[in-house]
Amino acid sequence: MNKIIPNISVDCVVFGFDSSGLKVLLRNRKLECPETGQLLINDHTITGFHVYEGEDLDSAAQRTLFNITGLTGIYLEQFYAFGSVERVNSEKEKCWRSYNNLGISDHVFSVGYLSLVDSTKIKPDQEHADVSWMPVDNLPELGFDHKEIIAKALERLRLKVRLEPIGFELLPEKFTLREMQELYECILGTSFDRRNFRKKIGQMKYVIPLNEKQKGVAHKPAQKYIFSRDVYERTKIEKLDFSI
Amino acid sequence: MNKIIPNISVDCVVFGFDSSGLKVLLRNRKLECPETGQLLINDHTITGFHVYEGEDLDSAAQRTLFNITGLTGIYLEQFYAFGSVERVNSEKEKCWRSYNNLGISDHVFSVGYLSLVDSTKIKPDQEHADVSWMPVDNLPELGFDHKEIIAKALERLRLKVRLEPIGFELLPEKFTLREMQELYECILGTSFDRRNFRKKIGQMKYVIPLNEKQKGVAHKPAQKYIFSRDVYERTKIEKLDFSI
DNA sequence: TTGCAAAGTGTAATAATTACACAACATGTT
DNA sequence: AACATGTTGTGTAATTATTACACTTTGCAA
Numbered sequence: 001m002n003k004i005i006p007n008i009s010v011d012c013v014v015f016g017f018d019s020s021g022l023k024v025l026l027r028n029r030k031l032e033c034p035e036t037g038q039l040l041i042n043d044h045t046i047t048g049f050h051v052y053e054g055e056d057l058d059s060a061a062q063r064t065l066f067n068i069t070g071l072t073g074i075y076l077e078q079f080y081a082f083g084s085v086e087r088v089n090s091e092k093e094k095c096w097r098s099y100n101n102l103g104i105s106d107h108v109f110s111v112g113y114l115s116l117v118d119s120t121k122i123k124p125d126q127e128h129a130d131v132s133w134m135p136v137d138n139l140p141e142l143g144f145d146h147k148e149i150i151a152k153a154l155e156r157l158r159l160k161v162r163l164e165p166i167g168f169e170l171l172p173e174k175f176t177l178r179e180m181q182e183l184y185e186c187i188l189g190t191s192f193d194r195r196n197f198r199k200k201i202g203q204m205k206y207v208i209p210l211n212e213k214q215k216g217v218a219h220k221p222a223q224k225y226i227f228s229r230d231v232y233e234r235t236k237i238e239k240l241d242f243s244i
Numbered sequence: 245m246n247k248i249i250p251n252i253s254v255d256c257v258v259f260g261f262d263s264s265g266l267k268v269l270l271r272n273r274k275l276e277c278p279e280t281g282q283l284l285i286n287d288h289t290i291t292g293f294h295v296y297e298g299e300d301l302d303s304a305a306q307r308t309l310f311n312i313t314g315l316t317g318i319y320l321e322q323f324y325a326f327g328s329v330e331r332v333n334s335e336k337e338k339c340w341r342s343y344n345n346l347g348i349s350d351h352v353f354s355v356g357y358l359s360l361v362d363s364t365k366i367k368p369d370q371e372h373a374d375v376s377w378m379p380v381d382n383l384p385e386l387g388f389d390h391k392e393i394i395a396k397a398l399e400r401l402r403l404k405v406r407l408e409p410i411g412f413e414l415l416p417e418k419f420t421l422r423e424m425q426e427l428y429e430c431i432l433g434t435s436f437d438r439r440n441f442r443k444k445i446g447q448m449k450y451v452i453p454l455n456e457k458q459k460g461v462a463h464k465p466a467q468k469y470i471f472s473r474d475v476y477e478r479t480k481i482e483k484l485d486f487s488i
Numbered sequence: 489t490t491g492c493a494a495a496g497t498g499t500a501a502t503a504a505t506t507a508c509a510c511a512a513c514a515t516g517t518t
Numbered sequence: 519a520a521c522a523t524g525t526t527g528t529g530t531a532a533t534t535a536t537t538a539c540a541c542t543t544t545g546c547a548a
Binding site (some may be wrong): 355420421422438439443458461462463464465466467 | 492494495
Binding site (some may be wrong): 193195196199200216217218219220221 | 504505507509512513514515516
């Protein structure tokens with residue numbers, strides 16, 4: 001049995017994307033009073049867990065991510081460490097700990113990881129009924145300091161997406177340029193001229209058109225594209241040129 | 245008396261700049277065998293210390309930074325958390341701990357901070373004889389995983405310097421355009437055309453020329469400039485436009 | 489007075505970015 | 519069968535940013 005380190009955890013902000021925008025994978029947390037049955041806590045948290053003894057941060061984050069998504073090999077990046085004294089010490093969290101204390105410290109330092117997944121690969125409803133995608137621009141009530149953690153993750157995502165082609169991690173393997181444009185628009189909160197956007201993408205040799213079209217749409221079907229990391233690595237130039 | 249948290253520390257990479265390039269502030273660490281007097285360890289470390297109970301990460305970093313520089317209000321930014329299992333468990337570090345163990349865990353998670361100081365404000369020789377500026381491109385032997393930490397700090401500095409006007413933190417209050425250009429050249433490892441660089445800086449309203457010139461130089465003295473954060477905050481545009 | 493070393497300055501060529509409108513197409517509806 | 523709908527796919531001209539490049543000025547030291 002793995003022993004947890006009582007004062008160190010990882011928290012993983014899992015981003016997904018679909019036609020209605022950018023999402024975060026959250027778990028519903030409920031606590032009801034054993035005597036009265038009253039709902040003491042009913043909020044949401046990102047997924048996280050204490051680091052095990054003898055485990056390093058990245059492994060702990062991968063483990064945590066696997067537990068909620070059932071997937072391995074997904075994009076995962078450490079982005080910030082959170083260590084404020086109050087982060088697990090609000091009244092609500094004291095209450096939570098009083099019912100769930102498993103030898104956990106009252107000052108837990110948590111290392112935040114940011115993960116990007118193709119949301120079509122996850123069917124959260126099946127495996128964990130308490131897990132769901134929530135829109136980043138309309139989050140429910142969150143536990144701990146998870147609002148702050150998500151905000152910081154989003155900030156990092158916005159930065160990173162302009163510097164590296166990580167947007168593709170959020171798209172299905174085959175995607176249309178419209179999907180790609182919508183993704184970038186909703187991450188960056190801007191809108192692009194369609195022709196200029198396409199011109200720009202056209203220059204990216206690593207975004208490769210397929211001989212395949214959308215099906216079952218009530219309009220002219222769009223061509224599908226794939227991203228080639230391989231071509232990207234070979235042709236990338238050291239420049240902040242992903243700003244679109 | 246403050247009690248330390250045995251498994252959590254902060255490490256602070258302090259960067260400075262002078263005419264010979266970019267520097268890191270390092271402390272010489274020596275350990276001699278109490279019996280034989282033999283030098284068991286003679287290397288360098290960045291400055292760091294365990295977090296105290298009830299203290300948060302930023303405060304711990306500020307405290308640590310003050311201890312080595314004697315300065316407050318300096319640029320300080322968290323950049324990465326290090327938690328590999330081996331980081332304090334090499335033969336050398338086991339040896340160090342066997343002589344200096346103050347209730348320290350054998351798996352210490354360290355949060356890396358990056359600090360930028362005007363090196364003219366620090367006279368390391370006076371206060372601590374064991375502290376000195378070392379060139380980043382020619383580092384001595386380093387303890388713990390500090391080589392990796394410095395590398396990561398440098399990577400972050402290179403990124404950040406293109407996105408925000410933090411370079412000025414490394415310059416004296418009044419500086420010449422040549423100093424500024426040399427700073428950017430040595431951080432980014434490139435060289436700029438002098439006229440184009442000046443043209444670019446000319447557009448930055450927050451780099452303000454003074455009615456003051458260099459003195460005591462054996463050539464045409466250069467005009468001095470200051471950076472105004474105030475003007476910057478007012479005029480900044482959301483764009484990755486600091487790439488020069 | 490002369491030599492030295494760095495400061496300070498402008499222009500033309502090239503490349504990148506922006507703004508903008510219409511025909512083609514697959515489907516669902518009448 | 520014809521039509522309505524909604525989205526795809528495409529080019530050009532104007533503007534702006536980037537690059538490459540050479541000579542005169544200045545203050546001090548010898």
